[in-house]
Amino acid sequence: MRIIVTGANGFIGRKLVAALLQAGSLPGPDGTPVPLSDVRLFDVVAPEVPAALANGTVPVRSIAGDLSDPAALDRLMTGGADVVFHLAAVVSAQAEEDFGLGMRVNFDATRALLDATRTAAPDGAARLVFTSSVAVFGGDLPHVVRDDTAPVPQSSYGVQKAMSELLVQDYARRGFVDGRTVRLPTIVVRPGPPNKAASxxxxxxxxxxxxxxxxxxxxxxxxxxFVASPRCIVANLLHAASVPAARFGHGRTVMLPGxxxxxxxxxxxxxxxxxxxxxxxxxxxxxxxxxxxxxxxxxxFQTDRAAALGFQADxxxxxxxxxxxxxxxxxxxxx
Amino acid sequence: MRIIVTGANGFIGRKLVAALLQAGSLPGPDGTPVPLSDVRLFDVVAPEVPAALANGTVPVRSIAGDLSDPAALDRLMTGGADVVFHLAAVVSAQAEEDFGLGMRVNFDATRALLDATRTAAPDGAARLVFTSSVAVFGGDLPHVVRDDTAPVPQSSYGVQKAMSELLVQDYARRGFVDGRTVRLPTIVVRPGPPNKAASxxxxxxxxxxxxxxxxxxxxxxxxxxFVASPRCIVANLLHAASVPAARFGHGRTVMLPGxxxxxxxxxxxxxxxxxxxxxxxxxxxxxxxxxxxxxxxxxxFQTDRAAALGFQADxxxxxxxxxxxxxxxxxxxxx
The missing domain is CATH 3.90.25.10 (UDP-galactose 4-epimerase, domain 1)
Structure with missing residues (x-):
C-alpha cells in the first residue's frame, strides 16, 4: 500500500502520519488490511519523519515542493500511489488576502494532483481523500445545515474548496480517481501557539x-x-480512505460529524x-x-450521511x- | 454601453443579440437606460450580424476565436466592456465524451473571461451574466428542488457549470466583476432540426x-x-444584466422560473x-x-428567489x- 500525504507538516498532517505508521496498514479495495509499503510525505518544507517512526519497517520518504510545480508533482508521484491524503492548503485568511495564491494552491494544485493521481493509476483505483471545510457554507443558512444544503461560500477559501469538491466528484464518477471529500468541522483543541485563524x-x-x-x-x-477533536478528525480521515467506493452513491462529499x-x-x-x-x-x-x-x-449540522457511512463523532x-x-x-x- | 456576447452563434445567442439591438439600450448601474454604443459578438466561427440590424446606429463587431486562446480574448476585450453575456459552452454530451475539452471551454475559458473582464474594468463595475443549467443537479434529489438544494452533478458538464457558478460568486463578492449566474430550464420549443441533446x-x-x-x-x-420558452429565457437574460447588484444578497446564482x-x-x-x-x-x-x-x-423547482428578483416565467x-x-x-x- 503506497501512501501520499500532502500538507504533511501541518498539525493534522503530522497526526495522520503518526496514526498511519502506527497502524502499519490500511484496508485495501476488498476491506482487508494491506501493509504500508511506501509512505511519501509532501510539504513546502521537507516534512520531518518522526524519529520514533523513521526506524520502522515502512520506508518513509520526505519530499519538499510546491504542488503547483509540475516537476515537484512528478517527484511526488514517482512510484505510484494507492491512497493520497490531500491536506495541503493555503488557510482561509491567506486565501482571502491573496486571491491568486489561494486559487493556485487550493484549486489548481488539487486539480493537478487529481490529474497526476489519474496518470499514476490509469485504472482509476487510487483513492484520494480531499479535506474540505464548513467554510463552503455561508449566506442565508437554515438553522440546521443538512447534507443537501447548497454551499454559498462567503470566502475565496470556501469557493476554492467547493470547486475542488466538484472536481473530486467528477473524477470519481468518471472512474479517473476514487476520490472522497470530507468537510471538516472546526478542529479543537489545537496544540501550539495561537495562529491568525479567526477560530x-x-x-x-x-x-x-x-x-x-x-x-x-x-x-x-x-x-x-461546530467542532471535532484532532483524534476524531484523524480517525475519520483514515475511515474516509477505507469506505468502499460503492457506498458513496451519487455524491463523494461528506460533512463530517461534530x-x-x-x-x-x-x-x-x-x-x-x-x-x-x-x-x-x-x-x-x-x-x-x-x-x-x-x-x-x-x-x-445534520450529518446523517456521515453516520450512515460509519464516520464517528466525539x-x-x-x-x-x-x-x-x-x-x-x-x-x-x-x- | 459596451456589450459582449459569447456564443453569439448559438440559438439563444442570436435571439439575445436581436433583442439587445432592438431595445437599443440596457439599464445602467442606476437603472436608467443607457444606449448601446458598441456590441461585440464572439464565437468559434465569426457570428453573422443580422442584415436588418447591421445598418443600425449601433456599431456591431463580429469576432471569431477560442475563448481559451489569450490572443482571442485580448481581441474580444479591446475597447472594454460594461456588460458581458457569457453563453459560449460545449454541450453536455460533448463535455461527457471529451473531458479535457469540456474543462477547457466550460470552466477554464469562463475563468479567463472573468479575469479579462476584471482587467478591462478594474473598478469591478462590469456586469457578467453567466448561463448555467439544471444539469448542476443530480443524484438523490428532493421532490421539489429548492434554491438552497446542493448541486451534486452527474455529468462533467454539470460539474463545470457548478464550478463556474462558484467563480462568478467569488469574483462578485470580492468586487472583481459584477457577475450573475442564471440556471436555465430546458428550452422548448427550439427552432431548426433536432440535435444530439437528450432533450x-x-x-x-x-x-x-x-x-x-x-x-x-x-x-x-x-x-x-422543467421548461421555458426562448422568449422567456432572452427576457430573463436581459433582466439578469439589469438587477441591481445589492439585490442579490449573499449569492449570485439564480434558478430561473419555468x-x-x-x-x-x-x-x-x-x-x-x-x-x-x-x-x-x-x-x-x-x-x-x-x-x-x-x-x-x-x-x-421552487424558484422563489428568481420571483423575488423579478425574473419571469411563461x-x-x-x-x-x-x-x-x-x-x-x-x-x-x-x-
Whole structure:
C-alpha cells in the first residue's frame, strides 16, 4: 500500500502520519488490511519523519515542493500511489488576502494532483481523500445545515474548496480517481501557539488556561461552533480512505460529524477538567471583526450521511478536552 | 454601453443579440437606460450580424476565436466592456465524451473571461451574466428542488457549470466583476432540426407536427420536464444584466422560473393549437438511454428567489407553443 500525504507538516498532517505508521496498514479495495509499503510525505518544507517512526519497517520518504510545480508533482508521484491524503492548503485568511495564491494552491494544485493521481493509476483505483471545510457554507443558512444544503461560500477559501469538491466528484464518477471529500468541522483543541485563524480562540480558551496561561475570548459566551477533536478528525480521515467506493452513491462529499457547542459549554467543560481557577484565566474582550466572521459559520449540522457511512463523532466536549490533556500535555490516558 | 456576447452563434445567442439591438439600450448601474454604443459578438466561427440590424446606429463587431486562446480574448476585450453575456459552452454530451475539452471551454475559458473582464474594468463595475443549467443537479434529489438544494452533478458538464457558478460568486463578492449566474430550464420549443441533446425530443414533438412532419417521442407520456420558452429565457437574460447588484444578497446564482410539465400536457397544448391531426404525427418509441437521462433531471423547482428578483416565467405551455408559432413559423402575433 503506497501512501501520499500532502500538507504533511501541518498539525493534522503530522497526526495522520503518526496514526498511519502506527497502524502499519490500511484496508485495501476488498476491506482487508494491506501493509504500508511506501509512505511519501509532501510539504513546502521537507516534512520531518518522526524519529520514533523513521526506524520502522515502512520506508518513509520526505519530499519538499510546491504542488503547483509540475516537476515537484512528478517527484511526488514517482512510484505510484494507492491512497493520497490531500491536506495541503493555503488557510482561509491567506486565501482571502491573496486571491491568486489561494486559487493556485487550493484549486489548481488539487486539480493537478487529481490529474497526476489519474496518470499514476490509469485504472482509476487510487483513492484520494480531499479535506474540505464548513467554510463552503455561508449566506442565508437554515438553522440546521443538512447534507443537501447548497454551499454559498462567503470566502475565496470556501469557493476554492467547493470547486475542488466538484472536481473530486467528477473524477470519481468518471472512474479517473476514487476520490472522497470530507468537510471538516472546526478542529479543537489545537496544540501550539495561537495562529491568525479567526477560530484560533476556540483552542486558546481551553489550551492556555490548562497551561496556566491567560486567554482572550473575542466572541460572546452564546456563540455557537461546530467542532471535532484532532483524534476524531484523524480517525475519520483514515475511515474516509477505507469506505468502499460503492457506498458513496451519487455524491463523494461528506460533512463530517461534530459537536454543536457554545463557548459557555466549552468553558463549563474546562471548569470540570481544571476548575474555576483555569476558567478565571479567560478574559472576554469583544472583537467585532472576529465576532462577525465566527457568527457567519454554521454551528448546527445534520450529518446523517456521515453516520450512515460509519464516520464517528466525539462523545462530548469534555472528552475533547480530556483527549487534548492526554495527547498534548503528557498526561497518560487514565481510562 | 459596451456589450459582449459569447456564443453569439448559438440559438439563444442570436435571439439575445436581436433583442439587445432592438431595445437599443440596457439599464445602467442606476437603472436608467443607457444606449448601446458598441456590441461585440464572439464565437468559434465569426457570428453573422443580422442584415436588418447591421445598418443600425449601433456599431456591431463580429469576432471569431477560442475563448481559451489569450490572443482571442485580448481581441474580444479591446475597447472594454460594461456588460458581458457569457453563453459560449460545449454541450453536455460533448463535455461527457471529451473531458479535457469540456474543462477547457466550460470552466477554464469562463475563468479567463472573468479575469479579462476584471482587467478591462478594474473598478469591478462590469456586469457578467453567466448561463448555467439544471444539469448542476443530480443524484438523490428532493421532490421539489429548492434554491438552497446542493448541486451534486452527474455529468462533467454539470460539474463545470457548478464550478463556474462558484467563480462568478467569488469574483462578485470580492468586487472583481459584477457577475450573475442564471440556471436555465430546458428550452422548448427550439427552432431548426433536432440535435444530439437528450432533450431534443421535447422540441421535436411540438415543432415537427406543427410543420406537418412526424416526430418520435422516446420517453413515456408521464415524463416530467422543467421548461421555458426562448422568449422567456432572452427576457430573463436581459433582466439578469439589469438587477441591481445589492439585490442579490449573499449569492449570485439564480434558478430561473419555468413550467413543470409532463409530455402528456405538452401534447395537449399541441392538440389545442393544431388539432388531433398534429398529435397523430407523434410516435412513441421507447429509448431506454434517453429515458434514463431525462428521468435523472429534476422536473419540479421552487424558484422563489428568481420571483423575488423579478425574473419571469411563461404563462402556460400553450403560450410557449403559441410563441413558437409566432416567432418561428411566420405567423404574426394575433393578440
Amino acid at each position: 484560533t480562540f476556540a483552542s486558546s480558551i481551553i489550551r492556555e488556561p490548562l497551561n496556566g496561561e491567560s486567554a482572550i475570548c473575542p466572541v460572546p459566551e452564546d456563540t455557537g461552533l 459537536l454543536s457547542v457554545t463557548v459557555a459549554e466549552m468553558i463549563e467543560a474546562l471548569r470540570a477538567e481544571a476548575g474555576a481557577e483555569a476558567v478565571a484565566r479567560i478574559r472576554f474582550e469583544d472583537d467585532a471583526r472576529i465576532r462577525a466572521i465566527v457568527a457567519s459559520w454554521p454551528a448546527r 462523545a462530548s466536549f469534555a472528552a475533547i478536552v480530556r483527549a487534548f490533556v492526554e495527547d498534548e500535555m503528557g498526561v497518560p490516558n487514565q481510562e | 431534443t425530443f421535447a422540441s421535436s414533438i411540438i415543432r415537427e407536427p406543427l410543420n406537418g412532419e412526424s416526430a418520435i417521442c422516446p420517453v413515456p407520456e408521464d415524463t416530467g420536464l 413550467l413543470s410539465v409532463t409530455v402528456a400536457e405538452m401534447i395537449e397544448a399541441l392538440r389545442a393549437e393544431a388539432g388531433a391531426e398534429a398529435v397523430a404525427r407523434i410516435r412513441f418509441e421507447d429509448d431506454a438511454r434517453i429515458r434514463a437521462i431525462v428521468a435523472s433531471w429534476p422536473a419540479r 404563462a402556460s405551455f400553450a403560450a410557449i407553443v403559441r410563441a413558437f408559432v409566432e416567432d418561428e413559423m411566420g405567423v404574426p402575433n394575433q393578440e
